[in-house]
Amino acid sequence: MKSLSIKDIAVKANVSITTVSFIINGKAKEKSISEAVIEKVEKIIAESGYKPNQIARSLRTGNSNIIGLIIEDISNSFFSRIARLIEDKAYKRGYKIIYSSTENSVDKAKELINMFKSRKVDAYIISPIKGIEEDIQMLLDDGNPVILFDRNLPDLNVSYVGADHFNASYQSIQNFIDQGKKNIALVTTDINVEQIIERFEGYRKALEDNGITYNDELVVKVHFNQDEQTTINQVKDLFNSKNIDAVLFATNYLAIGGLKALKQINKKIDDDFAVIAYDDHEAFELHTPSISAVQQPLEEIAETIIKLILSQLASKSKSPVDQVIIPARLVIRD
Amino acid sequence: MKSLSIKDIAVKANVSITTVSFIINGKAKEKSISEAVIEKVEKIIAESGYKPNQIARSLRTGNSNIIGLIIEDISNSFFSRIARLIEDKAYKRGYKIIYSSTENSVDKAKELINMFKSRKVDAYIISPIKGIEEDIQMLLDDGNPVILFDRNLPDLNVSYVGADHFNASYQSIQNFIDQGKKNIALVTTDINVEQIIERFEGYRKALEDNGITYNDELVVKVHFNQDEQTTINQVKDLFNSKNIDAVLFATNYLAIGGLKALKQINKKIDDDFAVIAYDDHEAFELHTPSISAVQQPLEEIAETIIKLILSQLASKSKSPVDQVIIPARLVIRD
DNA sequence: CTGAAAGCGCTTACAG
DNA sequence: CTGAAAGCGCTTACAG
Known part of the structure; x- marks a missing residue:
């Protein structure tokens, strides 16, 4: 069963692909598409359950709305809780997360960076290990937003969020x-x-x-x-x-x-x-x-990471480097 | 800084895009490309650090090598441990995982399924909730591999893996x-x-x-x-x-x-x-x-899920439905 | 107010 | 042994 394409919608609505695209992307007003056409197309989209192919969109626009998260081990409760918070905050801003665990292996970390690169993720959140400085530098050179967290790589001029x-x-x-x-x-x-x-x-x-x-x-x-x-x-x-x-x-x-x-x-x-x-x-x-x-103030760490990512994504120019150190809290029990 | 494309490699090697593509995809022998050309192209690829754009590949081939994982909450240790095992086993077979937490919201679960659908994930691993039966049925109707785990939806004829x-x-x-x-x-x-x-x-x-x-x-x-x-x-x-x-x-x-x-x-x-x-x-x-x-036998659950996914991915025809119930173990302490 | 067409970076059937 | 070309499903500059 093939899924519907924008072309199918255009044919059904008897308009051009261009028009459908403008409507899908909320540019209908801006492009002064008539109300009648907007309504007709939207009705057809709703009835047919059409979903734009994000892969095609990504190829065309060059961004994926996916953020790559590279951590040591998702089953470690520190990381899984951070992952949960990051996912949640990213989701609210329209981003999805791909994650992968490095198990503290330099080779796996390098592989993951390459994999994410070829998937054109929009940004990288990395809990790094020594030995991948070069790979991260390449990401930075290519203009990718990169935020390190939990642990810093002091040799690199890169944004970092972590506890003190x-x-x-x-x-x-x-x-x-x-x-x-x-x-x-x-x-x-x-x-x-x-x-x-x-x-x-x-x-x-x-x-x-x-x-x-x-x-x-x-x-x-x-x-x-x-x-x-x-x-x-x-x-x-x-x-x-x-x-x-x-x-x-x-x-x-x-x-x-x-x-x-x-x-x-x-x-x-x-x-x-x-x-x-x-x-x-x-x-x-x-x-x-x-x-x-x-x-560690997980909520604050996650929020800061997402904020930095978004601001880097927004500024098309050279990304600013922010190093944010957040105090941790000693909880004395008994 | 734009990243390299297959065309850049073809130009440098003074061969066609087709030839480069065959070599990248290991079809050089099959297509009887000469040793000399293979070597030359591989050298250039290695030196330049070229990585094929997976987005373009996905658009063309229709599959993404990404498996979508929909769970209740990644920060719950049962799920994070399962996620870790699934990730690991999937990774070894060349698949990556996108995960998202539903927080037991029917609306969010439906949204996630749509999102994964538009991202053309190759398969779905879902810890479902009641209320998304229709959405899952649509995935099945479209021929997508779907494995439910942890909890079943008894109204659906779908593969399931879970403890007894x-x-x-x-x-x-x-x-x-x-x-x-x-x-x-x-x-x-x-x-x-x-x-x-x-x-x-x-x-x-x-x-x-x-x-x-x-x-x-x-x-x-x-x-x-x-x-x-x-x-x-x-x-x-x-x-x-x-x-x-x-x-x-x-x-x-x-x-x-x-x-x-x-x-x-x-x-x-x-x-x-x-x-x-x-x-x-x-x-x-x-x-x-x-x-x-x-x-719960996490290792066995994760392994079974991946096995079912791979077998469904392999069989181009109607996916078989397997319901695997694995005994859980009562550990008495003291 | 709307559409034809180019192009994103690949794969692959077809041709030679 | 190798290449030209179509096409995957979108977006968008340009034209009218």
């Missing part, structure tokens, strides 16, 4: 110290991305500013993508071998694994031992006791 | 009864979708088969989309007014809200009071005590 990871991490550690903690551990990952590095630097700086010597042995860097059981074992080893009175988990999935480890070795979270997770998660409020967490 | 919600619910209740529970509550939602109805029927039938009278007052149906606090209050009311020794939460977000309510009224989960959540969630294993859950 350094300060949020710093405040978390300061909070521990204010409670009198001295042996503060950090469980983080070994991926070399901006936001993880900033969280580490916030940790280190807060210790330093409070006169506490940084101790390498209190920092565990787990491999990205390793299975949870391995992470759990590493955390157990850490707590079994060291005397620790507070720990910051640098991501929510690390915190989930870490809490399981603490449960298994029966390490109680109480006045003598404090925990903060970076990025909130539904499990934390529910946990006994409740777990404090750094909340 | 009835039996999983039945077994959960049977498990309670085997432990000697008598006053078994169900917290569910008021959305009129197949999988929620089946979970309810499983509950009711298990009670009946065990000679326990169904009691309307032990069933709470919360409004879809209401805020969590309202749900929490309803659950509190239920437990404050009734004597209950077991509860099945029909979705994982209801369980999250419900567990918060139980915590607030200090209702302990122990030998005298049992809880099962439908759909697992990271919070449940971590909870004190751990919460039992029905696990």
Whole structure:
């Protein structure tokens, strides 16, 4: 069953394709099409259920009304919640989202960028990894709107939206110290991305500013993508071998694994031992006791991303570069 | 900066567009293009970084290599995990995913189907709601591959993949009864979708088969989309007014809200009071005590969906209708 | 007030 | 072994 084309409508209405096109695109008034013709054509369109072929429209106009979203992993709740907000806001402005997960692979990320490029997406929202700087630079050189989020690529002159990871991490550690903690551990990952590095630097700086010597042995860097059981074992080893009175988990999935480890070795979270997770998660409020967490302002991040995209889309000229850093919020529970 | 077209490559290589097209599409041998020409053209393509315009290709060939995914809400962990698996498997077969969330709105669902239609997606994966039967029937009439998942539309003769919600619910209740529970509550939602109805029927039938009278007052149906606090209050009311020794939460977000309510009224989960959540969630294993859950076989569901899609895409003729029901697994914790 | 025609970047049947 | 040309379904500058 072939679907209807603009030609079919034109024939049925006994007018030209041009006229139908003008009506579809709301240019009827501007082109002074007569009321009678407008009504006739609109009636036929409504009755037939005709939908313009967006592919043809894209080929002709050069834009697709699709925004490409490249993230690490859609099943990670931080990304899925951001994706939801972005989708919603984009949708309201007439844009659809194509997403794809990179799994932190440089090759896959490059492939995805190429794929989106050949699909002529109108804009790119990317949570990037190191190693794709060149590819992003090419997108910029070609005049594409590009917004990085969550993590920045400092070598690039590109728009970026993200939380203030350094300060949020710093405040978390300061909070521990204010409670009198001295042996503060950090469980983080070994991926070399901006936001993880900033969280580490916030940790280190807060210790330093409070006169506490940084101790390498209190920092565990787990491999990205390793299975949870391995992470759990590493955390157990850490707590079994060291005397620790507070720990910051640098991501929510690390915190989930870490809490399981603490449960298994029966390490109680109480006045003598404090925990903060970076990025909130539904499990934390529910946990006994409740777990404090750094909340990134997802709504604000998503809104800012979309605003920047739209303004870049609007300005046909060289896109302005905006770097927006949004404060994160430390939520202390219990 | 305009990107390169096939014509630019043809000019540079001093051959025709046709020849370049054959080479790009791997038909060089078949069309007996000479080795020398193939090499020359491939070299130029590689050097120039030329990527064929997929929009033009789609317009010409009529397919897009894009699969449309319509779900309730990407930020719900059940859907985001399924989305991740589907994306991954589709990607390996050369397909990309466009997704959109319906938020259980019939209007939005209809809009999304139209949007995907005008984008000429090659296939549709839909977690449907009642009220869009006609729209789906139109897709089927037009010969589009359509797979429903999670929830079925029984009035339609369409392929479907989902867990055996009835039996999983039945077994959960049977498990309670085997432990000697008598006053078994169900917290569910008021959305009129197949999988929620089946979970309810499983509950009711298990009670009946065990000679326990169904009691309307032990069933709470919360409004879809209401805020969590309202749900929490309803659950509190239920437990404050009734004597209950077991509860099945029909979705994982209801369980999250419900567990918060139980915590607030200090209702302990122990030998005298049992809880099962439908759909697992990271919070449940971590909870004190751990919460039992029905696990849907996500991997198998995603794999089956993709297999059906591919087989429908392959068979140019009338697509076969397969309804695949996959057993779910009750994981008892503690 | 309306239409004929070019062109977006491809694929492919046909011709040689 | 290779190419000219039609056509996918639109939009839009130009003409009348």
